[in-house]
Amino acid sequence: MQLKNIGIVGWRGMVGQVLMERMQAENDFSLGEFTLFSASATGRSVSGKMYGRDFGKILDASDLNALKKMDVILTCQGGDYTKQYYPMLKREGWRGFWIDAASALRMEKEATIILDPVNMHVIKSALQRGETTFVGGNCTVSLMLMAIQGLFKANLVEWISTMTYQAASGAGAKNMEELVAQYDCVGRGLQKNLNVAQSALELEKKVTGIIRSEELPHEHFGHPLAYSLLPWIDSEYEMGQSREEWKGFSETNKILQTTKPIPVDGTCVRVGVLRCHSQGLTIKLNQNLPLSEIEGMLREANPWVKLVPNKKDLTLAELTPAAISGTLTLGLGRVRKMRLGDSFLNAFTSGDQLLWGAAEPLRRMLRILFE
Numbered sequence: 001m002q003l004k005n006i007g008i009v010g011w012r013g014m015v016g017q018v019l020m021e022r023m024q025a026e027n028d029f030s031l032g033e034f035t036l037f038s039a040s041a042t043g044r045s046v047s048g049k050m051y052g053r054d055f056g057k058i059l060d061a062s063d064l065n066a067l068k069k070m071d072v073i074l075t076c077q078g079g080d081y082t083k084q085y086y087p088m089l090k091r092e093g094w095r096g097f098w099i100d101a102a103s104a105l106r107m108e109k110e111a112t113i114i115l116d117p118v119n120m121h122v123i124k125s126a127l128q129r130g131e132t133t134f135v136g137g138n139c140t141v142s143l144m145l146m147a148i149q150g151l152f153k154a155n156l157v158e159w160i161s162t163m164t165y166q167a168a169s170g171a172g173a174k175n176m177e178e179l180v181a182q183y184d185c186v187g188r189g190l191q192k193n194l195n196v197a198q199s200a201l202e203l204e205k206k207v208t209g210i211i212r213s214e215e216l217p218h219e220h221f222g223h224p225l226a227y228s229l230l231p232w233i234d235s236e237y238e239m240g241q242s243r244e245e246w247k248g249f250s251e252t253n254k255i256l257q258t259t260k261p262i263p264v265d266g267t268c269v270r271v272g273v274l275r276c277h278s279q280g281l282t283i284k285l286n287q288n289l290p291l292s293e294i295e296g297m298l299r300e301a302n303p304w305v306k307l308v309p310n311k312k313d314l315t316l317a318e319l320t321p322a323a324i325s326g327t328l329t330l331g332l333g334r335v336r337k338m339r340l341g342d343s344f345l346n347a348f349t350s351g352d353q354l355l356w357g358a359a360e361p362l363r364r365m366l367r368i369l370f371e
């Protein structure tokens with residue numbers, strides 16, 4: 001099949017914007033003819049240049065006839081759009097490629113979860129079988145797999161416990177804005193009392209008073225995240241797990257297409273960070289290998305992982321959301337054998353949730369189709 005026409009839906013949302021910027025930076029728009037679809041800005045022409053080119057008229061994201069002309073549809077529009085339009089297009093006999101950021105189709109049999117540095121073999125065999133549905137993984141899972149890919153490559157992982165520190169961006173743009181608004185609300189509340197002597201304890205009382213009050217914006221998170229944390233992400237699942245925690249197990253094993261599932265479990269926690277998800281990992285290895293050998297495997301696994309030596313100064317300078325935000329680097333550090341036993345490895349990782357966690361695997365999938 002000759003591919004030419006590529007439609008992008010949801011390009012104005014947060015993940016969509018990150019995707020468009022990355023596509024411009026990597027010259028992906030030279031791959032074919034691009035059409036932008038929008039649910040709200042249809043019929044308008046993109047005036048002047050945007051992302052380095054003129055995209056012409058924006059089409060209606062609900063126009064099935066226009067969508068059907070696309071050889072590839074890449075969507076960041078969200079799960080509701082996917083649930084509505086994907087089946088409609090399929091019913092109409094559309095046979096193009098569907099590349100999706102939303103989770104709606106991820107666990108469907110016909111869908112392949114894409115993270116090509118880790119599972120190119122899985123993607124290639126899906127393409128050989130004629131499959132056309134490719135979905136980006138859960139950000140936490142993708143970032144964890146990229147960071148410790150070296151261990152999976154060498155089949156060293158018996159199980160993993162992941163304790164996450166997830167950024168506000170994972171919950172959406174509005175939540176990200178709300179986090180900043182919460183900090184701002186506290187800042188403004190404190191300003192009013194600048195004349196009062198402020199010991200650390202007095203400050204704490206004021207801050208806690210503000211975050212517990214109705215004046216704190218909380219429409220999206222429902223609770224204070226600024227100066228606090230939220231130890232539950234997504235809905236309730238089974239066995240006391242949150243859905244986010246369940247994804248750790250189910251998506252890891254689907255991405256890797258394991259024959260014997262690798263147990264992955266832990267507690268997923270939202271913290272007051274903007275766009276980097278971090279994770280503290282306890283990894284049970286199935287062999288007792290020297291640490292230097294393990295570090296070598298981790299370092300060599302892919303070009304984006306950056307192994308930070310387990311030293312205080314380097315860790316604090318390089319292995320933080322402040323250092324990593326907005327980059328494609330997968331920070332990995334605190335790597336050491338644990339007192340639990342010689343085959344227990346401790347590690348900490350931090351990665352940009354909007355890049356490798358969302359937009360990057362999608363644009364790379366488009367390239368794979370064209371290459």
Ligand code: HSE
Pocket residue numbers: 137138139140166167169170171233234244
């Ligand atoms: N579910 C993730 C989160 C987002 O809430 O942080 C992306 O997969």
